[in-house]
Each structure stands twice: as structure tokens, then as C-alpha cells.
Amino acid sequence: MTAGAPVLSLRNVWWLLAALAMVGAPHAGRVPWWITALAVTLMAWRGYLARFNLGLPSRWLLLLVIAGGTAGVFVSYGTIFGRDAGVALLIIMLSLKLLELATLRDAMLLVFLGYFLVITNFLYSQTIPTALYMLGSVWFITATMIGLHFAVRYPGPAAPLRTAGVLLAQSVPLMLVFFVLFPRVQGPLWGLPRDAYAGITGLSDTMTPGSIANLSLSDAVAFRATFNGPIPNPTRLYWRGPVLWDFDGRTWSAGRPYFGKMRYETNSAPVEYTITLEPHSKRWMFALDLPARMPPATIVTWDFQILSTIPIHNRVRYEMSSYTSYRYGEEEREPVLARARRLPEGYNPRTRELARRMRGDAPDDRDLIRNVLAKFRNENFFYTLSPPPLGEHSVDEFLFATKSGFCEHYAAAFTVLMRAAGIPARIVTGYQGGEVNPITDYLIVRQADAHAWVEVWLEGQGWVRIDPTAAVSPQRVERGIAAAIPVSDPLPLLVRTDYEWLRRIRFTWDSIANNWNQWVLGYTQERQRQFLRSFGIADPAWRNLAAMLLVATGIAVLILAALVLRKLKTTVTDPVLRAYRRFCGKLARKGLPRHPAEGPADYAARLARERPELAKAVSLVSALYISLRYGTDCDPADVREFTRLVREFKA
Amino acid sequence: MAQSLDKVISQVGNVILGKDRQIRLAVACLLARGHLLIEDIPGVGKTTLAHALASSLGLAFQRIQFTSDLLPADILGVSIYERDSGRFKFHPGPIFAHVILADEVNRATPKAQSALLEAMEEHQVTTEGETRTLPRPFFVIATQNPSHQVGTFPLPESQLDRFLMRIELGYPDAEAERALLQGVDRRDLLSQLTPCMAVEELVELQQRAKRIHTSGALLDYVQALIAETRRSPDYVSGLSPRAGLALLHCARAWALIEGREHAIPEDVQAVLSSVVGHRLSPTGEADRVNGANVAGHLSRQVAIP
Numbered sequence: 001m002t003a004g005a006p007v008l009s010l011r012n013v014w015w016l017l018a019a020l021a022m023v024g025a026p027h028a029g030r031v032p033w034w035i036t037a038l039a040v041t042l043m044a045w046r047g048y049l050a051r052f053n054l055g056l057p058s059r060w061l062l063l064l065v066i067a068g069g070t071a072g073v074f075v076s077y078g079t080i081f082g083r084d085a086g087v088a089l090l091i092i093m094l095s096l097k098l099l100e101l102a103t104l105r106d107a108m109l110l111v112f113l114g115y116f117l118v119i120t121n122f123l124y125s126q127t128i129p130t131a132l133y134m135l136g137s138v139w140f141i142t143a144t145m146i147g148l149h150f151a152v153r154y155p156g157p158a159a160p161l162r163t164a165g166v167l168l169a170q171s172v173p174l175m176l177v178f179f180v181l182f183p184r185v186q187g188p189l190w191g192l193p194r195d196a197y198a199g200i201t202g203l204s205d206t207m208t209p210g211s212i213a214n215l216s217l218s219d220a221v222a223f224r225a226t227f228n229g230p231i232p233n234p235t236r237l238y239w240r241g242p243v244l245w246d247f248d249g250r251t252w253s254a255g256r257p258y259f260g261k262m263r264y265e266t267n268s269a270p271v272e273y274t275i276t277l278e279p280h281s282k283r284w285m286f287a288l289d290l291p292a293r294m295p296p297a298t299i300v301t302w303d304f305q306i307l308s309t310i311p312i313h314n315r316v317r318y319e320m321s322s323y324t325s326y327r328y329g330e331e332e333r334e335p336v337l338a339r340a341r342r343l344p345e346g347y348n349p350r351t352r353e354l355a356r357r358m359r360g361d362a363p364d365d366r367d368l369i370r371n372v373l374a375k376f377r378n379e380n381f382f383y384t385l386s387p388p389p390l391g392e393h394s395v396d397e398f399l400f401a402t403k404s405g406f407c408e409h410y411a412a413a414f415t416v417l418m419r420a421a422g423i424p425a426r427i428v429t430g431y432q433g434g435e436v437n438p439i440t441d442y443l444i445v446r447q448a449d450a451h452a453w454v455e456v457w458l459e460g461q462g463w464v465r466i467d468p469t470a471a472v473s474p475q476r477v478e479r480g481i482a483a484a485i486p487v488s489d490p491l492p493l494l495v496r497t498d499y500e501w502l503r504r505i506r507f508t509w510d511s512i513a514n515n516w517n518q519w520v521l522g523y524t525q526e527r528q529r530q531f532l533r534s535f536g537i538a539d540p541a542w543r544n545l546a547a548m549l550l551v552a553t554g555i556a557v558l559i560l561a562a563l564v565l566r567k568l569k570t571t572v573t574d575p576v577l578r579a580y581r582r583f584c585g586k587l588a589r590k591g592l593p594r595h596p597a598e599g600p601a602d603y604a605a606r607l608a609r610e611r612p613e614l615a616k617a618v619s620l621v622s623a624l625y626i627s628l629r630y631g632t633d634c635d636p637a638d639v640r641e642f643t644r645l646v647r648e649f650k651a
Numbered sequence: 652m653a654q655s656l657d658k659v660i661s662q663v664g665n666v667i668l669g670k671d672r673q674i675r676l677a678v679a680c681l682l683a684r685g686h687l688l689i690e691d692i693p694g695v696g697k698t699t700l701a702h703a704l705a706s707s708l709g710l711a712f713q714r715i716q717f718t719s720d721l722l723p724a725d726i727l728g729v730s731i732y733e734r735d736s737g738r739f740k741f742h743p744g745p746i747f748a749h750v751i752l753a754d755e756v757n758r759a760t761p762k763a764q765s766a767l768l769e770a771m772e773e774h775q776v777t778t779e780g781e782t783r784t785l786p787r788p789f790f791v792i793a794t795q796n797p798s799h800q801v802g803t804f805p806l807p808e809s810q811l812d813r814f815l816m817r818i819e820l821g822y823p824d825a826e827a828e829r830a831l832l833q834g835v836d837r838r839d840l841l842s843q844l845t846p847c848m849a850v851e852e853l854v855e856l857q858q859r860a861k862r863i864h865t866s867g868a869l870l871d872y873v874q875a876l877i878a879e880t881r882r883s884p885d886y887v888s889g890l891s892p893r894a895g896l897a898l899l900h901c902a903r904a905w906a907l908i909e910g911r912e913h914a915i916p917e918d919v920q921a922v923l924s925s926v927v928g929h930r931l932s933p934t935g936e937a938d939r940v941n942g943a944n945v946a947g948h949l950s951r952q953v954a955i956p
Contacts, residue, residue, distance in 0.1 A: 150884070577868075596954030599916035630866045631913040 008107055011154065013050040015144040016101070016110055017043050023117045023137045024091055030124060031088045032076045038069065042095035049099075057099055065096060087120050104148060111145045128516050139164050173556040181549040183542035184525040202280030203429055203450060205242045205254040209394050212429070213385050213406040216481060218447040221278055222431055223286055224514050226442040228272040232288075234433050235477050236324040238453065238465065239286040239445060241430030243303045245339055247419075249347035250394060252412065252427055257301040258336075264290060264328035270321040276517055277316045283307045286430060286445075288322035289465065295320065303426070304328075317522050329462035332424075337457060340424030348395040348416060355420030365423050365458055372417055373471040376410065379403065383410075383473035407469040407476070411452040414468040424457035428465075433480050439511040448481055575639060576628045579646040583621055590651040600626055614651065621645050656856065656908060658847040659707045666703040666840050667696050669827025673818050675908055676925050677704060677792070681853075682860040682904035685815020685897065686771050686791040688756075688929065695820040697794040701752040702841050704792070708853055709846025710749035711786070715767075717759035723766035727776050741778070746770055749786055749850070753793040757803045767791070768810050788853055808930075815897050816922070817929040856907070863903035864913040871956040872916050873899055876923070879953045880931060886945075887932045894930045901926050916955045923950050 021043065028036045042065075049056065069092040070080060077085040094113050100106055118134050118141070142164035143157075150160070202222065203215070223239075244252040270292050277285060285298055285306040294300055295318035297309050308316070343352075362368040382404035390397045390409075395416045398409050405413075411427050418425035432451035434443040453467040470477045523531075537544070584594045584603075592610060594603045604622035608615035624642045627633045656678065663674045677700065680687045689697045698714070705712035715726055728744030745751065746767070753767055770776050771791050775784045793814065796803055811817070823831060834840075848856075873895060881889025890898075899914075901922035906914040924946030933945050 595951075597951050599920060599955055601915055601917045602920075626915055627913070629868045630864075630915045632864050632866075 008101065008104065008148075010050050010053075012107060012144075012148055013046065013101065015147050016107060017047055017098070019137070019141045019144040020094060020098070020110065020114055020117075022140055023114050023121075024094070026121050026124075026130070026133065027087060027091060027117075030084070031091060034072065034076075035069075035088050035091060039091050039095040042098060046098040046101065056102060062096055062099055066093070069093075069096070083123050087123070090117065090120065107148050108145070111141055111148075114141045114144075126521055128513060135168075139168055142167060170560055173560065174553060177549065177552040177556050179520075179523070180528070180531070181545055181552055183545040183549075184523070184528050202282060202447065203241050203284065204282070205244075207244055207252040207408055207412070207427065207429060207452060208250060209390050209398075209405070209409055209412065210387070212408045212450045212452055213387070215450040216385055216406070216448045220447045221510070222280070222445045222447050222449070223275050223277040224442055224444055224517075225276075225434065226274045228274075231436060231441075231443060232271055232324055234480070235470075236288070237433050237443075238289045238428075238451075238467075239431040239434075240289050240291070240304060240428060241284050241286055242428075243301075243305055243455075244427040244429060246342070247344060247412075247416070249344045249392075257305065257307070258303070264323070264326050266290075266292075266323040266326045268323055268325045270323055272319070272321045274317065274319050276514070276522065277312060277318070279313050279315060281311050281313060283309075283311055285312070285316070285318065287320045288324060290323050290326045290328065292321045292323055315517055315522055317518065317524075317527075327462050329457065330460065332457055332462070337424040340426050340457060341419050341422060343416065343419045348393045350393070350396040351399055351413070351416055352420045354399070355417050358417075359421045365456075368421055368423070369418075369456065369466060372414060373466070373468060376414075376468055376471040381405075381410075381472045383469065383476065408452045410468040410472060411454050414454050414466065418454070418456055426455050428453055428455055432467075432477060435480065437507045437511055437514075439507050440514070442511075442514065444510055444514075451476075576625065576642060579643045580621075580625050580629070583625075583646045583649060586646075586649060586651045592651070600629075611651075617645075617649055621649060655848040655852060659704075660908070662707045662844060662847060663700070663703045666837060666844070667700050667820075668830050668834075669823045670696070670700070670820060673820055674700070674704075675905070676816060676818050676922065679901055679904035679908055679922060680816040680925075681708075681788070681790050682857055682907060683815060683897075683900040684788070684857055685900065686793070686813065688793050688795060688811070688814040688817040689820060690795045690797065690817055691820045692797060695822065696837075697820060698752060698754060699837050699841065700820070701750065701792040701794070703844060705750035705752075706841060706844035707847050708750070709849060710788070710790070710853070712750045712752070713745040713748035714752040714754060715745050716754045717756050717763065719758055719760060721759045721763040723763055724778075726763065726766050727770070727778050730779055739779075741781070741783075743783070744776075746776060747783075747785060749788055749790060751789075751791045753791055755796060756793040757795045757805055759804065761804055764804065764806065764810065767793075768813050771813055788850070788857065811929045812891070812893065814929065815901065816925040818925045860900075860904045860907045863906050863911070865899060865903065866913065868956065869902075869914055869916065869919070870899075872919060872953075873902075875953050875956055876919070876949060879949060880927070883952070885933055885948070887934050890927060890930060894927060898922065898926045920950050 024039065048054075070089065073085050073088045073092070074080050077088065079085050080089055090113075094110070094117065097106070097110055097113065101110060115138070118137050121130060121134055124130075139161070143160040146163050146167075147154075147157075147160040204211070242254050244254050246253050246255045271288060273288070275286065285295060285308055287306055290304060291300070291306055294306060295316075298306050299309065300306050358368060358371055362371050380403060383406070384404050385406055387398075387405040387409060388402045390402065395413045398405050399413055408427075408429075415425045415427050429450070429452045431445045431449045432453070433449055434445040435449075436442075437444055451469070453465060453469065455463045455465050457463050467477060519527075537548075580600070587593065587607065592607060598606075600622050604618050607618045611618075621642070624638065624645065628638060628642055660671070660674055660678060664671055667674060677687055681704070689700065691697060702712065702714075715721075724744065726744050726746050728742050728747070730739040730741045732738075733740045751767075756764060756767065770785065771789075774787075774789055775782055777783075795806065822828075876898070877890045877895045880886050898919060902914045902918040905918040905922050906912075909918065911918075924944075927946050927949065931945055931949070933948075
């Protein structure tokens with residue numbers, strides 16, 4: 001510690017510890033337990049040293065802990081770079097810095113590191129609760145910083161907190177200006193570390209029995225859709241995702257996509273809507289069957305999957321239009337149809353046998369389909385989220401033994417039956433239905449709404465959607481997953497509809513979260529351009545934006561300054577004082593301003609010294625002013641005389 | 652009557668050379684019926700000032716040299732048994748005078764100090780169950796060595812507050828110093844001083860000082876000064892209401908000396924440093940405003956409304 005540097009008081013150490021604990025707390029669940037334990041220990045140690053006024057530990061000991069901590073991070077993460085390891089390292093160093101905390105300068109450094117730790121929290125979560133918590137943290141850190149500068153006469157914790165609150169409130173206009181005008185770049189401002197996308201759920205390009213049922217246990221939002229017109233009937237809300245062609249006996253997979261031109265016929269008006277897709281680390285962009293246009297930076301496969309050119313790591317918002325009644329694929333090429341009839345040899349013999357038998361009963365494809373659906377409907381098939389596990393011949397076991405399954409079981413069984421009977425068929429996965437948020441009238445589609453259905457190819461009709469699940473459980477399609485599943489099945493709490501109040505809260509919250517996503521997190525380059533265009537700014541190139549940013553910042557600061565300064569300037573009603581200010585103003589313009597703390601007699605004396613030619617007039621004015629303002633004289637005639645003298649005074 | 656004040660000031664100024672401001676402040680303190688603390692190193696004329704002032708005003712003058720073995724009775728007086736009358740007779744101490752010079756007040760023990768300070772506050776003395784009123788006017792000029800000198804009991808803040816003003820004399824400037832070196836012995840000068848006014852006249856002047864007009868605008872300024880000391884982090888604690896009253900009384904007395912019927916902000920500024928200097932301590936961070944210029948800093952900070 002350098003001699004003479006201001007020493008931190010115990011109070012300031014407590015404040016700093018509390019502020020850092022507050023900022024670091026959300027990380028506690030993300031870093032390995034030993035880092036949390038180390039940080040808590042170091043903070044408690046610092047608190048102990050401060051409480052009993054003991055000396056700080058030696059530098060060598062700290063170096064030892066730094067080395068140990070860095071090694072520990074390397075062992076835990078395999079690296080010391082990247083988001084997770086970086087944050088872990090930052091937390092360790094911050095806690096160690098506390099043990100070097102002796103002077104005001106150290107404290108300020110810690111405060112700034114605390115602000116940085118606030119930012120790191122946003123690398124993990126950008127939700128409203130996180131933002132609010134971080135706002136609280138920033139408030140507290142700022143109050144800590146203000147508190148550092150109360151050397152004596154500390155007025156209690158309310159004063160720094162209030163000052164910090166005022167500071168933050170004053171920064172709001174600037175924050176808004178920066179938010180609206182700061183030039184956005186396509187994609188994130190800097191590349192997030194690669195490990196930032198772990199643990200995101202969503203559909204995949206393969207399907208095994210149970211994979212969609214698993215997904216249905218998550219109430220995470222897959223995407224939200226806002227319709228320009230009325231929301232279509234639930235039975236039409238088939239959100240198309242990966243199309244699965246190839247079956248190896250157990251797993252359905254998408255195989256290589258074909259790219260081609262979209263060709264279809266329709267006789268209906270398109271449905272217009274906007275989708276805000278949550279990141280899912282894959283390339284699909286969901287759209288209602290059948291997409292009529294493509295969002296920017298996408299390609300469409302020839303089986304109508306829309307694929308983004310890059311994996312979707314950020315929330316994407318795109319406008320879509322779809323035709324809900326359509327015909328397509330009537331002139332399908334034979335190799336494609338052959339692929340849609342292929343079945344692996346040696347699997348599901350009983351199903352093949354059944355298909356042959358049913359084919360004999362119904363030579364027409366449409367009759368066969370009707371019969372199979374009737375079989376699902378009339379035999380006691382059971383729709384459940386937790387079906388019994390299936391063995392090697394999964395479709396056989398499902399059709400003849402367990403007879404209970406989730407949508408993927410029905411879709412798979414139906415497709416295998418079709419293919420065995422020689423009808424080209426494929427599985428389409430995606431989402432079905434969704435929940436209308438009555439608060440702002442948009443559709444929430446959750447992972448729990450994941451679904452699988454079938455498309456069969458019929459001569460003269462092309463690809464036709466068949467949903468075998470609808471045969472077993474019509475409610476699934478008409479009223480959603482929660483209505484179709486038995487109460488005993490585990491469903492995420494938020495999808496359950498038992499509690500009306502819970503639903504209301506959930507809808508309101510989702511509505512707020514949606515606006516947050518749309519307008520705060522989703523304020524991308526494109527949105528910014530749209531928004532500025534509505535103000536008549538046609539070409540917001542980044543140079544223009546930077547210029548506008550500077551101008552708007554200047555304006556915001558000026559307005560704030562005007563508001564703050566207005567308090568200082570009160571209107572003067574006293575004619576004597578007003579006239580005297582005028583007198584001072586006249587002299588100030590001649591380079592002889594009165595110092596605010598200079599009395600009238602002193603001022604007059606100084607003026608007489610500096611401008612002897614004015615001495616007589618100045619002394620007249622000053623003497624009258626003094627007797628009017630400080631004496632007992634309040635004669636209106638004297639007031640008039642005084643204002644006249646001031647009016648006629650020439651500096 | 653104001654002329655006689657001017658005469659007092661110029662007569663004292665002949666003895667204490669080049670210290671016109673301090674003499675005026677001392678007179679203002681007397682007119683405001685407060686007590687004066689002079690703090691400085693030995694030999695700059697503290698005692699001479701007190702003596703000259705008392706002589707010029709025609710007041711009874713007593714000097715008490717404070718030492719570490721001074722007892723309260725040495726100040727207040729004692730009752731002694733008289734064989735003739737068979738009764739105890741009170742022999743008044745040196746405190747029963749108009750002007751008391753309490754020399755080197757911080758060399759005495761706190762007990763002796765408090766005997767003096769209580770008398771200053773109450774304008775009366777209570778010994779052996781009997782209360783005796785002190786003569787009027789009653790004016791204590793205490794001198795104090797800077798507290799870091801050896802063998803001193805510095806006055807605590809609460810007792811410093813009993814003094815209306817604290818002034819420092821400081822070294823004379825070169826011109827005054829030369830005049831001092833060339834001139835006659837100060838003690839001879841002191842003995843030649845003649846009173847310029849009667850005691851009644853002084854009491855009348857004190858009454859007039861009380862009646863000096865202070866307008867709302869002036870009170871605004873005084874309040875602004877006080878508020879600044881309470882608000883600003885530069886001071887350990889703000890000025891008390893008593894300090895505010897002291898400031899106002901001194902400003903009135905100063906206006907009277909200046910020959911005005913009303914006080915103006917300049918009067919407040921003139922007495923500010925001697926009134927608040929010992930009542931206001933700057934905080935550690937505000938070390939730049941140490942000691943004497945704490946008041947200068949304050950008066951520069953506050954705009955005159």
C-alpha cells in the first residue's frame with residue numbers, strides 16, 4: 001500500500017463484497033462447484049480480515065492461488081479460453097483481487113470488473129428476469145461506487161442508492177438513443193464462443209420410437225407465430241419440419257435432401273404470418289404446409305423443407321405465407337417414388353404380412369388407406385406419452401402387442417404398412433397446433449407440440465397428408481396435446497390446462513416475453529432499417545447511423561442538462577434584483593462580470609478601480625441597490641429611480 | 652457615537668501596528684457581546700491588543716495568566732474568614748472586571764478552563780452556594796497558543812463554540828515591523844492610552860448593534876452559507892443554529908463599525924472567517940481548504956442571492 005493513499009473503510013469492503021456476490025450469484029449454478037466454493041471462501045476471508053482489521057495476505061500466497069485456480073479451470077474445462085472457462089477464470093481473479101483490496105483505486109478497479117461480470121451474464125441468458133436482475137446489479141454496483149466517495153459524514157445506505165438510481169434514470173434517454181441507433185451488424189456483434197449453444201432442444205433429422213415423446217416433455221417455446229388475418233383452424237396448423245425418407249428397421253432418417261423448384265397448385269388465398277423462431281442449432285425453418293415463399297438466406301428442398309443457410313443460433317424472425325389447401329407432386333419421378341417404397345429386409349415380418357392381406361382386400365390405394373385408419377380407430381389403440389419400450393421389430397410389436405404409442409409410433413407404423421403395400425409414403429415431422437395467446441392474439445408453439453405425420457403419394461393427386469394420430473386421438477389435432485394425453489402421463493406443468501389463473505399468468509408472461517424478443521432482442525439490422533424508414537430515413541448506412549447517434553446523444557445530453565440546470569435558475573420576481581442582474585449583465589458583456597459570491601459594495605469598488613470613468617454611475621446604482629435590498633428603504637419612487645438608473649447605465 | 656468607535660480603533664491601531672482588520676474584528680466582537688479567542692504564537696501582540704482595547708474603551712481590565720496549576724478559585728475568588736467580624740468574607744477573583752485577558756488559556760487544566768468558560772456563558776459566578784453577577788459589559792479575550800505546542804490542553808470543540816470569534820494576529824508586514832522596531836516601547840504606549848468613551852456609551856453602542864437592520868435578502872445569504880456547510884462533503888459537520896446567530900450578530904456589529912444602518916453581504920463575508928473558522932473543520936479529502944481559508948473557500952462557494 002502506498003503511503004497516504006486513502007484506506008478503505010469496513011463499510012466499503014462490505015458494500016463491495018455484497019455487490020460482487022450479487023453480480024456473481026447467477027454464475028454459481030454454471031461454474032463447477034469448486035469455483036463457487038473458492039470464490040465464497042475468498043470473499044469470506046476478505047470480510048474476516050476487514051472485520052478484525054487484519055493485514056492482507058502476502059503476494060506469494062495469492063500467486064499460488066492464481067496458479068492453482070488456473071490449473072483447476074484447465075482441468076475442469078480442458079481449456080482456459082472460451083465462454084465458460086473465461087467466466088470461471090474471471091470469477092476466480094475477481095475474488096482474488098478482493099484480497100489485494102486496500103486502496104480506493106483497487107476498489108474502483110473492482111467496481112469496473114463488476115460491471116464487466118454483469119455483461120458476462122448475458123452470454124448465458126437474455127431473458128427479462130436476467131435483464132431485470134442485472135439492472136438491479138448495475139444499480140447496486142453504482143451505489144457502491146458512489147459510497148466509496150463518502151469519506152466522512154456517511155448518510156446511510158439510502159443516499160448512495162438514491163444517487164445511483166437518479167444516475168441510472170438519467171442515463172435512460174442515452175441508453176434508448178444507443179439502442180435504436182447503434183449500427184447493427186448481421187449476426188452477433190462478435191462471435192460467441194463455440195460452446196455457447198450447448199443444451200438446446202428441438203427436432204432432429206432422425207426419429208426413433210420415443211424421440212418425439214421425449215421432446216413433448218419440454219415446455220420450451222419452439223417458435224411464435226403472428227397471423228395477419230384470423231388464425232386458421234387447428235386441423236390446418238401443420239408446421240412442416242424435417243421430412244424423413246429412409247428407414248433402417250429402427251430409425252427414420254432424412255437422408256440427403258434434394259433441392260428443386262417449388263411446384264404446386266392451389267385454389268385458395270395464402271395465409272400470411274410472421275414467425276419468430278427460437279434458436280435450435282439446426283437449419284430448419286418451420287412453416288405451415290405448404291410454404292408459398294422463402295425467407296431470406298434460405299434454400300428450399302424439393303420436399304418443401306425450408307433450410308437456413310447457417311444453423312439457427314439466434315432468434316430469427318421471418319415473414320411467411322402458406323397455402324393450406326394445395327396439390328403438389330403429381331408428376332413425381334420414379335426413383336423418388338421407389339425411395340418412398342423402400343423397406344429394410346428382415347424387419348417387421350408380421351406387418352408386411354398384414355399389408356399384403358389388406359392389399360388383397362382393397363386393391364384401390366384410397367380404400368386401403370381408409371381401412372388402415374379404420375383399423376387404428378376401431379381396434380383399441382391407445383395414444384400415450386409413455387408407451388412400453390419396443391424391441392427389434394418395433395412396428396410389429398406396436399401393431400400386434402402393445403397397441404399404445406405416441407405420434408411417431410402411429411406415423412411409423414402407417415408408413416411401413418403403406419410401403420409394404422406398395423404405396424409411396426414418407427414421414428413428415430414438425431409441430432402441430434399451438435396455443436393461442438388471448439392477450440395479444442398470437443400462436444405459441446412449444447416443443448410439447450412436436451408431431452409426426454405421413455404423406456402418401458397417390459396417382460392423380462400427388463403427395464397427400466395423412467395423420468394417423470388423428471384416427472386414434474382426434475383431440476390431439478383438434479384441441480392440442482394436453483387434451484389428448486391421459487392425465488396420468490407426465491406432461492410439463494405449463495402445458496397442462498387445469499389451472500385457469502396459472503394459464504392467465506403464463507399467457508401474460510409469454511406475451512411480454514414475446515414483445516421483448518421481438519423488439520429488444522430481435523432488433524436486428526433489418527428491424528432497425530424498417531424502424532428508421534418509418535421516420536423517413538431511407539438509407540441508414542452505418543456512417544449515417546453514427547452521425548445520427550452523435551446528434552441524438554448530443555440532444556439527449558442537452559435536454560438532460562436543461563432539466564438539471566433549470567433547477568438552478570429560478571425566475572426573479574423582485575424588480576430590484578431583476579434590475580440589478582440587468583446592471584451586472586451589462587457590465588459582464590464588457591468583460592467585467594460580477595462573481596456570484598461578490599457583494600454589491602465589493603463589486604462597485606472593483607469596478608471603480610478597473611473603470612474609473614464609470615465610478616460615479618456605478619456607485620449611484622450600487623448605493624441605491626444596497627439600500628433597497630438590504631436597508632429599510634422600500635419607497636416605490638426609489639425602486640423606479642433605481643430601474644431608471646440601470647436602464648440608462650452604459651458600461 | 653460612531654466617531655468615538657473610529658477613535659478607539661485608530662488609537663489601538665497606533666499600538667498594534669498593521670493589524671487594522673483584527674482590531675476591527677475584536678471591536679465588532681465586543682459590540683456583539685461575544686468573547687474573543689486570539690490564537691497565535693507568543694510575541695505577536697495578543698496581550699498588547701487586549702490591554703490597548705480595554706484602556707481605550709475605559710474599561711476595568713484584569714489579566715489572568717493561565718498556568719497548569721491554576722485553580723478555579725484563582726479565577727473566581729474565595730471566601731476568607733475574618734476574625735474581626737467573625738464571618739466569611741468573599742474576596743472577588745480577577746474575573747470581576749469588564750475586560751478579562753485570559754492569557755494562554757490552553758495551558759491550564761480543563762477544570763480551570765471550564766470555570767472561566769462557565770462564567771463567560773452565564774455572565775455570573777456561583778461560589779459556595781452564592782451567585783454573583785459579573786459587571787456589564789463583560790468581555791473575555793482569551794489567548795491560546797497553537798495547540799501543537801508543548802504543555803497545552805487544547806480547548807474542546809464545545810468550548811471553542813463559547814467564543815464568538817477566533818482571530819489570528821499573524822506576523823506584521825515589513826512596513827509595520829520597521830515602524831515597530833523604530834518606535835517606542837509598547838508598554839510605555841499602553842500606559843499613555845486614554846479612554847475614548849464611557850462605559851455607558853459602549854453599552855449604548857451594543858444596543859445599537861442589535862438594532863442594525865438585516866433584510867430578508869441578507870438572511871437568505873446567511874442561510875445559504877449555513878446550508879452549504881451542511882450539504883457539502885468538504886466539512887466534517889455543518890454549522891449549528893448558534894453559529895448562524897453568531898454570524899448574524901457579528902455582521903451587524905461590523906455594519907455598525909462601517910457606519911451603516913443595515914448589514915450587507917460584505918459585512919457577513921468580513922466576519923465569516925473569524926466566526927466560522929473555529930466551528931468548521933474541513934474533511935480529510937478537502938485538505939486543500941485547511942484552517943484559515945476554510946471560510947474563504949465557503950464564501951467563494953456560495954453565491955449571494
